[in-house]
Amino acid sequence: MAATLQNLPESPAEVAEALGDAAYLADDSTALISYLAQRLGKPILVEGPAGVGKTELAKALSRATGRELVRLQCYEGLDEAKALYEWNYRKQLLQIQATASTKEDGSDPVNMGEIFTAEFLLERPLMKAIANPEPVVLLIDEIDKTDQEFEAMLLELLSDFQITIPEMGRIGATTHPIVLLTSNNSRELTEALKRRCLYLWLDYPNREREIEIIRLHAPEIDVALAGRLVDVIDMVRELDLKKPPSIAESIDWARTLILMGADDIDEKTFRESLSIIIKHRTDLDLVAEKIVPRLG
Amino acid sequence: MSDLPSGMTEQILAFCEALRSEEVAIGTSEIQDAFRALEIVPWTSPVDFKEALATTVAKSPRDREVFDLVFDRHFFRATEEAALEHSPEGADGHRAKLSEGAREELGMEALAEAIRQAIADGDESAMNELARLAIEAFGRQSESSGVVGVDMQRIRRGLGISPSSDSSGDAEGEGEPLDRDQIARFERQLRRELQRQQITRQGQLPPARPLSDLNRSLPMRGAQDLAAVHKAVAQMKRRLATLGHDPRGAKRGRTVDVRRTMRSSLETGGVPLNLRYRPRRPRKPEIYVLCDVSTSVSSASTFFLSVLHALHDSFRKLRSFVFIERISEVTQVFEDERDFTAIAEKITSTGGVADVSGYTDYGRVWNEFLTDVSADLGPRSTVIVLGDARTNGRPPAEDVFARVADRANRTFWLNPEPELYWNYGDSVMSAYTPFCDGAFECWKTEHLEQFVDVVASGKVEAGQSTARKYTSGHRY
Structure with a gap:
């Protein structure tokens, strides 16, 4: 973990103040949980009625910590090609063609290892958050809109901050992102997902x-x-x-x-x-x- | 890093154990998280301590409610116990001393004034102290009723504390007016204090835990239950919508349209850079719901009507029928009316439920359904029957039902009675189950969710229901 690279907050009060500077008035538990999330490196699951500032919290954290915000908006039928990564296979095809034409004698077929490298990978938000050299704030918005299958796919990412690509192996996070998941509670999330997160219930303020x-x-x-x-x-x-x-x-x-x-x-x-x-x-x-x- | 004081670890573990006994599911990893969190949060700050514990172990609003109750009970007990061990007088001795001093200074008037002040200042710890004093003061005047709400009322009235809006006309409207929130805060303290005393008196959680119990049982009534049904149906809709295409990699399994791919490859010199796929035909389920509204299921029919209501919100191609002795289509009623109570009324009164004797006649219902509707049934239709299969001794006509089931792609039966009662008395459930793809008991929203899961996953558990055919179809 690259915790040493980042300046972690010392106390919940410090987080509350930083959030305040970023135009977000955090109450005690919000500040405390944001603080814990940064110190423990755990994702936060934010639930509550629509429009109480769940998404705004992520934005404010990004402003307060000076990190880039990577946002993944969830919807029905969202799949890993749109959330994680996709092979840029047009580029791969062109590569194959280009190599084939330079080797006129056609003796060597193209080495498959050459076209399954980072160069041919299209990064989608989750991959982007993991592979980013700078620490980021990752917002997975409205996770309850996706299917349970997608939730299951997130588990590896949320507990170990890594993604396994069959052709390339594991890609681990170089820095530790702050992860927020929001849910409008439109369906019950799986225990497995909840277990990996800190839970924050945001309600209408007093x-x-x-x-x-x-x-x-x-x-x-x-x-x-x-x-x-x-x-x-x-x-x-x-x-x-x-x-x-x-x-x-x-x-x-x-x-x-x-x-x-x-x-x-x-x-x-x-x-x-x-x-x-x-x-x-x-x-x-x-x-x-x-x-x-x-x-x- | 602040180390936990000795004994705290055991206390927290015991606390988690207490939570588990109240049906809050806590994993070992979550307890580990709690300890990691407590390492970096000063345990001396009560609010931070509690919140850090809550965020790691209580992961839903309901869990949080239980958490708050158990937290108060557990740590209150723990401190009492510890105090007993450490001082010969015991914790009560300490508290009595405190109120002894206060008792002399504070008459009833002064106490009310002090509370008013504390409320206005928003001083939580003072409020807590004063709440205890107030309870004690009133405890001396009269015996506690044993019901928290009643005691609360009495104390509040005795202190003359009411929101500013009400007390403006009061004779004692002295001092600053207090707003509702502030008073509510004090009342929360008061209620908690009273509950604590009650808990320690009885040595257990108050027996009534309406929240967790109310949620679950039928008959369903009121807007909240309706919302739960809607939620389950919305989930069903979502799962049906994404059903059929493998969610991991939507492109997987799509068939390439060779002709169009070749055509477009001409642009790129014969290299098929852009693959063209055959358009995917989205699955549009047609649903036929038959709902029994006779008296034998009257307690469940509200539930079933609300299921129907929710289904209508979610599916375009849905035709619904209610039946007692004969069948009548109510699709139009649901389309015209939005409001559930209006629908229920219309269906039961003018909805035209053809009803002569008030006894269900399943045989006749199947016959009518077969002649009137089944011509429309096809390989995409799903028939869902909501009923208890009690025929009142009339012929079940399972052969007719079999023909209906045969024309439809899938047939499901939801029975509002627990499976235990099936086939007892005039229930002829077993006559129908062989022709259903699944028969389920359904008297809680949970059952509905279960049904959704089974339907959406395309699998029918063979154990609990008799599956005639395995229509998972395109999957697996």
Whole structure:
């Protein structure tokens, strides 16, 4: 392990501060787990509702540590050719042709070892993260969208930070990446995967923290208005909605309110800007019915 | 590196053991991780210690909930025990002394004021201390009811602490108004303290663990259960969607279209640089679901309807039928209505369930299905029957069912009764199982997930069900 090359943080507080500088307000457990992940070299599995800043945490870690962010967005049917590596076989074919034509007598067939080298390898995100000479932050986003088979393939990478290519052998990580996996909990992940990760459950922040976060991202907003905004958002989240408003949406709403020049959230401004936080037809009706009368 | 104090290692191992007994699956590697984490986290900081332990051993929100409970119980006990060993007076002696001093200074009024102050300051440790004092103070006034919620209520009312919104009209609305979150924090402390006392009094976890139990049993009701069903079905959809192409290397197994490859190789001087493949025909399953809604399955029919509902959300080509004595198609109802309760109502009232006697007549149902629908069945269709196979003594007509199963590619039967009850009484399950590719008991969402796994993996376990044909087809 190349831990000595990197300047590892000394305490959770240091991580929290670095994340703060990278415009991410981490709570105690987030900071502690980020710290542990760096010190122990273990991947973090981040779960929680949509839009609480799971992906943002990876971005912030990348900014805070000054490492490059390598991102793998997962989707149904994602396979190793798109996630790990692929042989650039056009190049291989051309190579074979080129060698064959130089050896006019045709005595030697092409040595197969020559065309299965790093030169003919197309690196996909996971490979890129492993083979990068600089340490990186690897984000495997929405791992729950893939199949269990893909999860199983990740196991080697996550526990040993290495990839086995049949033609070339093992490729180990030269540096130790910080790995984050995010999941929206749309299906249960396998025990094997969870076992290899540190677990972080991110939830909606409490009132003070959300106000802080909003003021961080929309600094022009008035404190009282931010407080009022968070209260209204809280009310909305308590309803049984298809898609409750996330932090990202609170921030968008704050920015919208600034643009609208609103200094309070009354019925009119609420109705006008409702579509910023509510993204479902049936939700709109429900909110209009339940929340609007309470705004007073 | 901070070394763990002596005895701590055993404590942590015992703690993990306690977690395991509460059905939190912890592997040895996870315990090792916990120790590695504790090496670099100062164990003297309670929050860090707990979080470091939690992140390495509790890996789902549910596990975390259990973790919190067990953590409090375990380490609270451990400290009590240690205190007993070290001081002759015992831990209670220490605490009594503390409150003795406080008792003199703090009357009820002053106590309420101090708590108010601590809440406003957000001082966790002071709150904890005061919560204990408050419990003790109220414990002297009257006997504890033994129910945490009731005690909480009583103490809260006695202290006159309520959110600012409510107390604005109160006579004692003095001092700064407190917001809900802050009070909630104090109440959490109070509740925890009360629970702790109860736990130590009884020497065990509170018997009711609604979270882990509620999750699992049928009949399914309410939005949360519906969500669980939807989740299982979404999983099924995903697995069916990726079924058929080998997930490792999507290009593997694709057939090269030689003619088009040769044609395109002309551009590159006869070297086939760009391979052309035959387009892959995506598998589009057609699903026919028959759902029993008679009274004998009434407790499960809500569950089944929600399964149907979820299936409709996920599959385009799905036709659904409900039956009691006769069969009626409800595909349209599901397509028109989004809301589950509305669907349930429509189906049971106007959905046109042709029902004369209210008793299921499977024989008649198969006959009707065969004449009305089975012409549409083909090699791509899957028939799923949700029912208990209780015929009320009427002829099961398994030969007709066999013809239906024969026309369809695959036939599955989900029975809402535990397998133990099959073939008892008027259940004729065994008449049908030979014609099904799989018959499963299905009265929990877990069973549904199991079914999904089996269907998606293309394998039918021979042990639990009678498999007539092995229609894993294109795989294996």
